[in-house]
Amino acid sequence: MPRTFASLRLRFLLALGGVLCLALLALVLVARYQIMPILLEDEEQFAGSELDRAERAIGSELGHMRRVVEDWAWWDDTYQFVLGERPEYVDSNLYQSTLETLDLKMMIFFDAQHRPVWVAGFDEDGEFTSCNGSKTPCHWVVSYIDAMQSKLERQSDETQTWLLASPDMAMASMSGIYRSHETSPSAGSLLMVRPLSTSWIEQLRDTTGIELDVNSVSNSNADANDNLRRVSSTRMAASRTLDAMPDDHLIRVDALLPRQRYQASLETFRFALYWTSGVLIVTLLIVLWLLESIVLAPIRQLSRFTQRVHLEAAPPPMPAHLLARRDEIGTLAQEFRDLVDHHYQQSSLLLELSQHDSLTGLANRRLFDQRLEQALHSAQASGHQVSALMIDIDHFKLYNDYYGHLAGDDCLIALAECMQQHLGGKRILAARTGGEEFSVLMPDTSLQAAMLQAESLRLAIEARALPHATSPTAPHLTVSIGVASCHPTGLDDAVSLMQAADQALYRAKESGRNRVATIPGHRHATTTAPSQ
Structure with missing residues (x-):
């Protein structure tokens, strides 16, 4: 063996x-054949879930359209108008501000033979x-009627x-026209079309928190x-197609999504790779230059500390004598201690x-949903009830339009402080789950x-008497509250409980707002109205 390779230090260095x-x-x-495919699959699942959220938001808008068209179609005045018995209906109801308020492109009234009235x-x-039928100056509506001809021919008793x-992107809803309070044959149908405008798409982005577009x-x-x-390494584009009319x-829905989860996992793996390399190199230097009592024992102590970091919730203290060292071991200990502290701080902040x-x-919706599932699970074991409130600020859009969005933010903060003061129970959780919507878990x-x-x-x-000059309900800010409760002996779950609370909130709004309500048939359903 050459003298150069006879050195134990060099041989050990080459071996390491x-x-x-x-x-x-x-x-x-x-990383190439196991880690990367898993990370990419997880990224695809994340993109799919984000597209699901966007699709649910569009479905919610279609549900709102359904309620609006039914409000107009199931009305005695509309019924009589289509039959030609109420000519003053147009002057009383069909003016420009009506469509602007409802954010509609058009309203078309058809008779029983699907002819535009x-x-x-x-x-x-x-x-x-605004005119009779599709003749001038309303001839522009013919293209829309042609595009939806198959829907008109298949019009059923249910709202569609x-x-x-x-010819333009829009949401459409059509309902048969009936009397308000008695059974009657359909006198025709009412079609409403709401454009998918730039402002609507912007509102959808704000609602979902997703940078998306609709084409x-x-x-x-x-x-x-x-x-x-x-x-790119930080962005990905996902798209999904939704059924629409005409059939061709x-x-x-196009969404531009961040790749934060992928990048975070990739950085973690790189950190593990660098850390492994560093430990091997430092170990090589230590074995070559230091004795067992000076080098190997501190390495074992540092290894035990890293194990405690993985096992304990709070960062354990670094041994003082390691921090006191001024050599490589001390530097490694200090940097690792700082890294662990930084990691825990960032984890807590995140x-x-x-x-x-x-x-x-x-709390936000994520924490609220987690606590709701935990509460329902505990209720199944204890036999206790779980209640939920869904709170909506009355006419908050009018508030924002009149006072501005900064004042609207201050209003939301004031209401949050009021909730924390009056719902201060240790187990009661108040959360902001929408723009002006709050939920409370009890x-x-x-x-x-x-x-x-x-x-x-x-x-x-x-009682706070926050001024709301444009509210039709009161001169000050008010809220409507829906209340629901579930018992572990029933089949209630998180979705059905919150749906019941949402239905109760809708009932409170329908009853005049500024009140508390439950849904009919749901645990002694009631509605509490403000005292006059």
């Missing part, structure tokens, strides 16, 4: 170098027209909603499955940000107790 190269090669192969809407130039891809595409050029394209067109609303400081609380809490909160908010 070979081990290091093999370890790095193994990590690269594992009256058209009110905005033409291609944005001019408001659908997306319209041509009309030809059926022959569309992919039936979700499409995912990675634009589709609506495509956990706080991911579970709380940045504006009001209340474990081990009966429906009657929840109703009392809700009424107390409503009165407290009303």
Whole structure:
């Protein structure tokens, strides 16, 4: 053996170098053929879930359209108008501000033979027209009627909603026209069309928190499955097609999504790779230059510390004598201690940000959903009830339009403070789950107790007398509250409980707002109205 390779130090260095190269090669192969496919699959699932959220938001808008068209179609005045018995209906109801308030492109009244009786809407130039049938100046509506001819011919007794891809992107809803309070044959049908305008798409972005766009595409050029394209290392583009009219067109939802989860996992793996390399190199230097009592014992202590970091919730203290060292071991210990502290600080901050609303400081929907599932699980074991409140600020859009969005933010903060003061129970959780929508979780609380809490909160908010000059309900800010409760002996779950609370909130709004309500048949359903 040559004298150069007879040195134990050099041989050990070469051996460790070979081990290091093999370890790095193994990590690269594992990353290439095991880790990366898992990360990419997780990224695809994330993109699919974001597209699901966007599709649910569009479905919610279609549900709102359904309620609006039924309000107009199931009305005695509309019924008589289509039969030609109420000529003053047009002057009383079909004017420009009506469509602007409802954010509609057009309203078309059909008779029982699907012939247009009256058209009110905005033409291609944005001019408001209202006339009998589809003749001049309402001839522009013919293209829309042709695009939806198959829907008109298949009109059923149930209200229909659908997306319209041509001639313009829009949402459409059609209902048969009936009397309000008695059974009657359909006198015709009412069609409402709401444009998918730029402002509507912007509102959809704000609602979902997703950077998305909506486009009309030809059926022959569309992919039936979700499409995912990675634009860069930090962004990816996902798209999904939705059924629309006419049949040869589709609506495509395009979303530009961050790749934070992928990048975070990739950075973690790289950190592990660098850390492994560093430990091997430092160990090589230590074994070559230091004695067992000076080098190996501190390494074992540092190894035990790293194990405790993985096992304990809070970062354990670094041994003082390691921090006191001024050599490589001391530097490594200090940097690792700083890294662990930074990691725990960032983890705590990220956990706080991911579970709380940045504006009001209340819990967000993610934390609320987690606590709701936990409360229902505990209720199944204990036999107690779980109650939930759904709170909506009355006419908050009018408030924002009149006072401005900064004042609207201050209003949300004030309401959040009021909720924290009046719902201060240790297990009660108040959360902001929408723009002006709040939800409250009340474990081990009966429906009657929840109703009392809700009424107390409503009165407290009303007592603050925050001015609301444009509210049709009151000159000050008010809220409507829906209350629901579930018992573990039933089949209630998180979705059905919150749906019941949402229905109760809708009932409170329908009853005049500024009140607390439950749904009929749901644990002694009641509605509490403000005292006059």
